[in-house]
Amino acid sequence: MPRNQKWASSIFKLIICILESMFSRSFLLAVSACVMVACQSGTKTMQNAVIEDSVALCHVGAIPSRFVQRTDSLSHAQGKDNIRMVLIEGGVFQMGSSNFPDAQPIHAVEVSSFYMDEHEVTNAQFKTFVDATGYLTVAERPLDPNEFPGVDPNMLVPGSAVFAAPEEVKGLDNYMQWWQYVPGASWKHPEGPNSSIEGKEKYPVTQLAYQDAEAYAKWVGKRLPTEAEWEYAAKAGKHTDETYYWGSEKRENGKWLANIYQGDFPSNNTKEDGFETTAPVKSFPPNTYGLYDMEGNVWEWCADFYRPDYYAHSPKLNPTGPADSHDPQEPGLIKRVQRGGSFLCNDQYCERYKAGSRGKGEINSPTNNVGFRCVKDI
Ligand SMILES: [Ca+2]
Ligand SMILES: [Ca+2]
Numbered sequence: 001m002p003r004n005q006k007w008a009s010s011i012f013k014l015i016i017c018i019l020e021s022m023f024s025r026s027f028l029l030a031v032s033a034c035v036m037v038a039c040q041s042g043t044k045t046m047q048n049a050v051i052e053d054s055v056a057l058c059h060v061g062a063i064p065s066r067f068v069q070r071t072d073s074l075s076h077a078q079g080k081d082n083i084r085m086v087l088i089e090g091g092v093f094q095m096g097s098s099n100f101p102d103a104q105p106i107h108a109v110e111v112s113s114f115y116m117d118e119h120e121v122t123n124a125q126f127k128t129f130v131d132a133t134g135y136l137t138v139a140e141r142p143l144d145p146n147e148f149p150g151v152d153p154n155m156l157v158p159g160s161a162v163f164a165a166p167e168e169v170k171g172l173d174n175y176m177q178w179w180q181y182v183p184g185a186s187w188k189h190p191e192g193p194n195s196s197i198e199g200k201e202k203y204p205v206t207q208l209a210y211q212d213a214e215a216y217a218k219w220v221g222k223r224l225p226t227e228a229e230w231e232y233a234a235k236a237g238k239h240t241d242e243t244y245y246w247g248s249e250k251r252e253n254g255k256w257l258a259n260i261y262q263g264d265f266p267s268n269n270t271k272e273d274g275f276e277t278t279a280p281v282k283s284f285p286p287n288t289y290g291l292y293d294m295e296g297n298v299w300e301w302c303a304d305f306y307r308p309d310y311y312a313h314s315p316k317l318n319p320t321g322p323a324d325s326h327d328p329q330e331p332g333l334i335k336r337v338q339r340g341g342s343f344l345c346n347d348q349y350c351e352r353y354k355a356g357s358r359g360k361g362e363i364n365s366p367t368n369n370v371g372f373r374c375v376k377d378i
Contacts, residue, residue, distance in 0.1 A: 079132055079219045081125045085115040085376060086290045088233050095231055095311070097356025098241055102308035106241060106356075110317050111232045116225065117373040119281035119292040120300065121216065124201035126187060126208075129216050138209035139186040139366050159183035160207045161367045162191050163277075163344060165266050172349055178266040179367070187212075190368045191277075202280040204298045204371040210336050210363040213301045213372040222374035227304040227337045227358070228319045229375055234294040234340065235355065236287040245287060245295050245355045258284055258296030260353050261346040277343055277368070295340050295353045298371035299361070302337040306360035327360060335360045342369035 090113040096106035129135060139160035145153045162182040169177045184193035187207045197203070208216075217223050225233070234245050242248060246257050256262075256273035263270035275283070282292045294300075304310075304321025308328065325335045338361045341353025352359050361370060 078221055079129055081121070081128065081220050083121070083125065084118045086118050086233075087113065087378075088116050088229070088289060089113050091232075093232050093235060094241065095228060095314075095356070097354070099243070099354065100352070100357045103311065103356050103358050105311055107311055107314060108316060109228050109232070109314070109319060111226075111228055112318055113378050114225075114229060115376040115378065116229070116233050116291060117222075117375070118286070118290055120204035120298055120371045120373050121213075122202050122281055123187070123197040123205045126205040126216060127197075127201075129219055133219060135212075135215055135219075137187055137207070137212045137366070138364055139207050157183040158186070160185040161365065163266070163368060165269065167267060169267060172265070185368070187366075200278075200280075202282075203278050204281055204293075206278065206298055206368045206371050207366040208301075208371065209366045210301055210361070212366070217372075217374045220374065222376045224301055224303040224372060225375040226318070226320050227302045227339065228314075230294075230300065230302050230339045231356065233289060233291055234287065236289040236291070238288075238355075242355050256284070258341075258353060259293065259343050260296045260341065261344050261349075263346075265344070265346055265349040275343060279343070293340075295355075296345060297340075297343060298369055299338040299342045299359055300340050301361070301370065301372040302339055304337045306335040306337050306358070325360075330362070333362045336363055338370060344369050 088111075090111050092108055092110045094106050095109040097103040098106060140158050142158060143156040145151075145156055148156055159182050161179050162185050163178055164180050166177050182192040185191065185195075185207060187205050188197055189195050190197065190206050197205075214224060235242075236245070238245070238247070244250065244257075246252070251257065259273055259275045259279040261269055262272040269276050273279075273284075279293075279297055281297070284293060284296075286292045287294060302321075304319075305323070305325035307322045307324075307326050310322050313322075321337065325333075327333065327335050338359035341350060341357075341359065344350060345353040351357065361367075
């Protein structure tokens with residue numbers, strides 16, 4: 001292939017890879033790597049071989065080895081987190097929402113009784129787990145240079161995605177305007193190495209991949225909720241296709257009932273609810289089951305794989321999700337369900353704090369607006 005055609009082909013592949021990968025940690029990292037390789041190549045020394053290597057990095061269908069599930073050694077110990085759990089009496093409810101295509105059809109689901117953490121897992125709780133086990137989260141693990149040929153190893157530093165409000169944006173289609181891969185970002189440093197969780201013991205832990213949340217749940221003798229359990233608990237007896245989990249009005253007597261986003265996303269957060277990013281757990285009123293922050297604050301990992309068509313085939317009794325994941329918007333990425341929205345949700349950008357709506361996350365892409373809570377069988 002002539003050199004100019006080969007270069008055009010590489011660029012095309014790069015564009016395709018960006019479209020394919022969309023929001024994932026490996027994507028953010030790969031973009032950084034691609035940009036760096038392109039800069040290093042320069043016009044004089046540009047080698048197609050190098051460019052093609054960088055393009056190969058972008059294809060996240062073959063997930064780099066750093067993202068392969070590591071066997072952890074947590075079976076040696078059992079922890080305790082002393083969080084109050086609420087008994088959720090089982091029953092039948094109408095799962096789904098007429099406002100969101102992937103939450104349809106609304107269908108009857110029956111869940112058995114279970115216990116659920118009354119609030120999101122906090123930094124203090126997660127620290128107890130890490131202190132007891134030495135667990136290293138995905139965001140803290142080293143990257144394997146063999147998976148990133150042609151990239152300066154100095155670039156391959158652990159990190160994670162952090163929201164950063166841009167001064168101005170061109171439309172809301174390109175999330176790269178407000179998400180950045182930040183070296184050194186982790187649950188201990190949620191917004192990067194200069195941030196800290198000191199004094200934030202009661203804030204929800206963030207920057208966790210799915211397996212990190214699962215490891216904590218396992219250690220403490222609990223598990224992550226199924227999507228059906230999560231929604232049943234969030235709806236808390238209101239099963240009439242309501243707009244918000246708390247009812248039909250966004251505010252109650254002028255007061256905000258959840259930590260979401262007010263103002264023009266993503267550049268002008270007016271913080272009318274009092275919080276720009278995460279809020280300490282239990283800062284807002286609980287639902288009628290006594291659960292806090294089911295909507296807003298941080299997204300919560302659920303155990304189910306994500307498929308937009310699952311509700312058409314879901315069994316009625318205790319559904320546990322499809323056998324695998326598929327998101328037509330980002331095929332090739334493995335996704336689990338996330339629920340409840342976060343401090344970045346508003347009607348302008350992400351309405352998925354609303355009742356019955358679904359969220360999804362690539363399993364190894366932690367961010368500073370995703371956390372979790374646990375459940376336990378009776
Ligand atoms: Ca807020
Ligand atoms: Ca939440």
